[in-house]
Amino acid sequence: MNDLxxxxxxxxxxxxxxxxxxxISTFHYxxxxxxxxxxxxxxxxxxxxxxxxxxxxxxxxGRWADDEAWLNIGNAARRRVSELWGLLGRTxxxxxxxxxxxxxxxxxxxxxxxxxxxxxxxxVDISEKNLIEAGRxxxxxxxxxFFHPVLLAGDPASVTASIPPEIDIFFSTAVFQHFPSREYxxxxxxxxxxxxxxxxxxxxxxxxxxxIEKYKGIQGIEDYRARHIFANSYPLDVFWDLTMSAGxxxxxxxxxxxxxxxxxxxxxxx
Ligand SMILES: C[S@@+](CC[C@H](N)C(=O)[O-])C[C@H]1O[C@@H](n2cnc3c(N)ncnc32)[C@H](O)[C@@H]1O
Numbered sequence: 001m002n003d004l005x006x007x008x009x010x011x012x013x014x015x016x017x018x019x020x021x022x023x024i025s026t027f028h029y030x031x032x033x034x035x036x037x038x039x040x041x042x043x044x045x046x047x048x049x050x051x052x053x054x055x056x057x058x059x060x061x062g063r064w065a066d067d068e069a070w071l072n073i074g075n076a077a078r079r080r081v082s083e084l085w086g087l088l089g090r091t092x093x094x095x096x097x098x099x100x101x102x103x104x105x106x107x108x109x110x111x112x113x114x115x116x117x118x119x120x121x122x123x124v125d126i127s128e129k130n131l132i133e134a135g136r137x138x139x140x141x142x143x144x145x146f147f148h149p150v151l152l153a154g155d156p157a158s159v160t161a162s163i164p165p166e167i168d169i170f171f172s173t174a175v176f177q178h179f180p181s182r183e184y185x186x187x188x189x190x191x192x193x194x195x196x197x198x199x200x201x202x203x204x205x206x207x208x209x210x211x212i213e214k215y216k217g218i219q220g221i222e223d224y225r226a227r228h229i230f231a232n233s234y235p236l237d238v239f240w241d242l243t244m245s246a247g248x249x250x251x252x253x254x255x256x257x258x259x260x261x262x263x264x265x266x267x268x269x270x
Contacts (some may be wrong), residue, residue: 032155035180036126038221042228043178044127055229056130057174058107059137073173074113080203081117081169084266087251088201098168101195101202103188104175108134114169115142122148122167124159156187163195170195170202173264177207179232180221182242189246193269200269201251204243207261209233215261236263243267 046052054062057073064070085091098118105111105123111134114121121138125131131149138147150162170192179185185206192202207215207230217233218224224231234242236253243250248267255264 035184035221036153038224039126039178039180039228042225043125044129052129053107053133056106056127056133057109058133059109061107064107064109070107070109071113073109074111076113077110077171077173078113078117080171080264080266081114083254084169084201084203084251087266088268099164099166099197101163101167101170101192103170103172103192104178105134106130106174108137110171110173111138111147112141115146118169119146120148121146122150122163124150124152124163126152156184156191157194160191160194165195166197167192167195167200168197170200171204173203173205176204177230177232178228180218180224182217182232182234182238185232185234186242186246189243189248193247196269198270201267203264203266205255205262205264206239207233208239208256208263209235210261212261233261239263239265 043052043056050062054064057064057070059067059070081095085093085095095117099120099122100111100114100118101122101124102110103124105125107130108123111121111123115138121142123131123134125134128151131151135147135149148163150159152159172188176185176188179188189204209215209217215230215233218227218231236256240250240253243265248269250265250267252266253263254266255262257263
């Protein structure tokens with residue numbers, strides 16, 4: 001057994017040697033394992049690989065054959081970090097050498113857009129294929145050891161054993177709507193909070209629930225495969241409170257888009 005196992009008694013961690021992806025499996029929570037299987041069936045084993053890659057934002061695939069559109073994902077993340085700096089009154093402080101955590105990096109567009117301001121980038125994803133793709137996209141343009149892929153193979157809390165609690169910036173875009181429940185999102189927020197420095201800050205994009213049927217979210221995991229695009233949403237005030245109960249201080253909500261019910265929350269860890 002290695003240090004990761006000792007650090008997290010509920011899980012067993014192993015390292016995939018060729019890819020150096022940390023894998024964590026939890027065996028004591030069968031219901032979480034079956035939820036995990038259902039989500040992974042969509043994001044890693046979907047029968048339509050082009051659909052899967054397009055949905056995961058792979059450079060050059062589907063909608064992302066338009067390279068400007070793909071680069072704009074990362075450019076938006078870069079702008080959001082600057083907005084965060086403004087909200088925190090850090091405009092004179094350089095954005096450099098940051099430890100960044102993204103929950104759900106997909107094809108690596110955000111990591112690519114932020115690579116110049118960070119020294120370590122942790123990506124937690126349910127799909128091993130997506131972690132490999134993000135590493136590939138970054139590979140030629142970053143130093144070895146820059147990208148730390150973490151494969152989520154159990155409950156969201158399991159990843160905290162693989163990420164040092166030294167995160168400066170955390171974020172998640174276009175991912176919370178793919179969670180199987182609101183409760184799962186709370187567990188993700190708590191896991192992120194557990195690896196934050198006290199000075200950390202970040203942004204989380206959600207789909208908001210304003211009563212429109214399409215965005216209401218699923219009632220149970222049996223609906224996940226058919227409705228994974230619209231699986232989860234929160235009323236804005238509910239998510240605001242949820243971030244507080246997970247240990248964050250919500251700062252601001254912006255980019256409230258009625259076209260797709262997206263909203264972005266800016267949070268401070270203290
Ligand atoms: C729409 S893509 C977004 C990719 C990236 N965040 C972006 O904005 O370009 C959704 C990503 O979330 C990942 N994902 C889905 N459910 C997840 C979960 N429970 N935990 C971590 N990642 C998840 C998918 O594998 C995929 O990589």
